Amino acid sequence: MAYRAVLQRIAGALPSLIGVVIVTFLLSRALPGDPAAYFAGPAANAASVQQVRESLGLDKSWPEQFWRYLSDLSHGSLGHSLTTGQSVVADLVQRLPASMELTFCALIFAIIVAVPLGVLAAARPDSIVDHLCRALVTMGAAFPTFFVALLFVYVFYYVLGWAPQPVGRLDEIYYTFPSEVTGFLLIDTLIAGDFAAFRGALAQLILPTVSLGLFALAPIARMTRAAMLAALGSDFVRTARANGLAAGTVLFTYAFRNALLAVVNTLGMVFSFLLGSNVLIEQVFGWPGVGSYAVSAVIASDYASVQGFVLLMAVAYVLLNLVVDLVAGLIDPRVRFGG
Template sequence: MLNYAIRRLLMLVPVLLGMTVIVFMIIRAIPGDPAEVILGEKASPQSKEALRQELKLDEPLYVQYGDYLGKLLSGDLGKSIRSKEPIATEIGPYLAATLELTAFAMLFAIVVGVNAGIVSAWRQNSWFDYASMLIALVGVSMPIFWLGLMEQWIFALELKWLPSIGRANPRDPIDAVTGLYLIDTLVAGRFDQFGTVLKHLVLPGIALGTIPMAIIARMTRSSMLEVLRSDYIRTAKAKGLSQLGVIYKHALRNAFIPVLTVIGLQFGLLLGGAVLTETIFAWPGIGRYIFDAISARDYPVIQSGILIIAFLFVLINLLVDLLYAAVDPRISYK
């Protein structure tokens, strides 16, 4: 198991190396010039040329790439063109903000999606089944930006139940240690702030979690339907087990493996795909950080940001693969 994990982590190296090449090429293929974006259109050609030299943008691509890779291998993510700050320190809070949001969104998606899927399968063709599968269908087809705006309109503007934007109350700043505000406030014992942070998470979390929730619900339902027809479920019933015992002890664990795959993939997708949600809810996350960097042609930030997301994506999927073995004794890694 440990050997397998280490081997998989080593296999990450060529994957990430490939990522660096692709990202490096693609962002340089985008029209636009960082020097012009930074200095403005009216800057003189001389000053633009000077800046290009300073940023080493005048070197051939392979020299630039070699330079970038060399620094990367020594653990240096580079500096932002705009802020001149090291990306490694700058990106931390953004990453934490996104992690908190995606974790909350996935928690919502898993709890609601899995249970809706279970009940739908158990009561197949009931009104609950039809209703939840209709919601799931609407859920996957709903544009996030529209859902986000509707949430803000109804729950923030009209009902005034929940805050519409941001991560916390700006007049009551949070002492960030980990950058995950829920944890920071709990550790500091500030339960009032914890509540505020939680309230700020609800609307963007639901907006971001709706699509995965719908996908998980449909996956759980079809997987459960298959498992509920199996012989060992009949055995469990013949033993005199209660419905809940049959479902949660025998059926769900067997039905969970394909659901686990979907959860891993969705989690990874959300990490990089939260740009829309982060923009609508003014969430200072990594999606917006990279998006802004793209607009500013801040090459190092784009490269490092995407690399980190790719790394997390692969890491989560490795974790899912290892979880398979924990759920199913028939799967073992050598």
């Protein structure tokens, strides 16, 4: 019956997607500035600006523009970007792997640090590990990502010289981009057998990964600690201890397995949030992802690009929630998708 649950989840997400399409269209029209004047240039006269506006279809009423937008969507088109001259779909497909690679690496870093820290903090309340966990959670939630990113660039690049210049995914002065297979640079360099480029790409990825991962670390560690404390205080854990089971067996086989459902739900939420909020990290490190693309589109009042980015994030959020629901059902068979 899993396929029925998937179809129900997708059907339930359709009203949300329709709402996103409508709200995005209205908000993009509320952006400051006139895209026709922007692309006509500072030396253009009123006639030239009006000609550009007509060519872009901006002289039509909002209902007419919205109908045209829906017509393009029905044909799988998100329009053309005014800043790049390409279709928005092509731009997003080209830039999405960079954002996905950064987001995946940041999430993996956060999981490696936060989950063990949360488990140990719950196993030893009020210990040094517990206080360290609380301190990291507080610091991770207190400092904005762009501040941490700028601080890392200043310390590790300008002062210490340990990190490479923040010029994007790979410094093309020293390395050559491999043929694109997956779009994930670390994987593509390994497929091409270019280990020097792999090391260069990994070096470029460390600082943005840690900057973004520290922001994700706080909610994951906090939820892991809270879920583990609840599991360790439950009746079945007390029964397992009374039966003389080893402490490690009680901690990981019983407590952590039952706390895993809450942790997975948090991971899905954090991943979707990171994918849409890594804009500032991409700006600081010159990362050619969808976040920096969206910033350029907003500055230029590029309606089609802004709408395409928001719609992509909405679809990604729905798909991530669907994956989280499926994984939750595998972890705990008591979960029912239709409920």
